Amino acid sequence: MKTLVLSCMFFCSLINLSAQEDIKSNGLYYKISVAATLTNNEEYTIGNNEGHTFIEVNGLFINNSLGYQFDSRSSIDLNIEYDHYLRQGFNFLPLHLGFNYNILDFDDVLFIRGGYGKLIKAGKNFEEGTIYKVGVGYRTFDSNFRNSWLIGLDFNRKRFGHKQEEKLSSVSVFLEFMVF
Numbered sequence: 403m404k405t406l407v408l409s410c411m412f413f414c415s416l417i418n419l420s421a422q423e424d425i426k427s428n429g430l431y432y433k434i435s436v437a438a439t440l441t442n443n444e445e446y447t448i449g450n451n452e453g454h455t456f457i458e459v460n461g462l463f464i465n466n467s468l469g470y471q472f473d474s475r476s477s478i479d480l481n482i483e484y485d486h487y488l489r490q491g492f493n494f495l496p497l498h499l500g501f502n503y504n505i506l507d508f509d510d511v512l513f514i515r516g517g518y519g520k521l522i523k524a525g526k527n528f529e530e531g532t533i534y535k536v537g538v539g540y541r542t543f544d545s546n547f548r549n550s551w552l553i554g555l556d557f558n559r560k561r562f563g564h565k566q567e568e569k570l571s572s573v574s575v576f577l578e579f580m581v582f
Contacts, residue, residue, distance in 0.1 A: 427474045433467040435578035438554065441489070446502045461487040461572060467500070471582070475504045482519065485560075492570065494560060497523040504541075511541040513554075523564055531562030539576070552578040 439461035446456045462485075469479025478501050485494040498519020506512040517535035522528065539554020553576065560570045 420533075428471050429476070431467075431469050431471060431479075431580055431582045433465075433466070433479065433552075433578050433580040435463075435465045435552070435576050437463040437465070437574040437576035439463075439487070439558075439572040439574045449500055460489050461485060461574065463574060463576075465576075465578075467543065469500075474507055477502045481519070483518075487570070487572075490570070493528050494533075494562075495528050496520070496560075498533055498535065500535065510543065512539075513541060513552075514538050515556075517529065521560060528559075528576045529562040531560060531566050531568075533561075534559040537576070541580075548582050550582070552576070552579045552580060 409525045438459045440457050441460040443454055443458045446454045463483055465481055465483040467479040467481045471477040478499065479569055481496070481498050481500055483488050483494075483496045484499070485496060486492070496519055498517045500515055500517035502515040504511045504513045515535070517533070518532055519533050521531040521533055523530035535556055535558050537554055537556035539552050541550050541552045543550045556574045556576055558570075558572050558574060562568050562570070
C-alpha cells in the first residue's frame with residue numbers, strides 16, 4: 403500500500419513539474435499541413451470577362467508529421483503526405499524524413515527545412531519514386547509558446563516512372579498547425 407501511495411505521489415509531482423514549465427524547448431510534436439502549388443493560367447488574357455485568373459492552383463498536398471525537437475533550434479520529423487496534381491492527374495504518397503533548423507529564434511521563428519524520402523506505390527493510381535524538399539518559412543506561437551502556426555514556401559522535386567526518368571518540380575505555399 404505504501405508503494406502505491408508513494409508511486410501516486412511521485413507521478414503527481416512529475417505532472418506538477420511539467421505543468422510549471424512555461425516554454426517547452428524539446429520533445430515530441432505533431433503537425434498537420436495543407437499546401438498548394440500555383441501555376442500560371444495559359445487561357446488568361448488581359449481584360450477578360452470569362453472569370454479566368456492569371457494564377458491557378460495546380461496541386462494540393464495534405465501532410466501529417468510526427469517529430470522530435472532536440473532544442474530551440476533543430477528538429478526532425480517523419481512525414482506521410484498525399485499529393486495530387488490537378489493538371490497532370492498525378493497522385494503521390496510521399497513518406498519522407500525532414501530536418502528543420504531555426505535561423506532566427508526570437509518570439510517568432512524564421513526557419514529552413516529539407517527532406518528526402520520515397521514515393522510509395524499505394525495502388526495503380528500512385529507513382530513510385532523519390533522526393534526531395536527544401537523550404538523556408540515563418541513560425542508564430544500561441545500565448546503559452548506550445549502550439550504554433552507555420553507558413554512558407556517549399557521546393558519539391560519528385561522523380562518517378564521507368565528508372566525514375568520522369569521529374570516533376572514545383573514550388574508550394576504551405577500552412578501548418580503544430581501541436582507541441
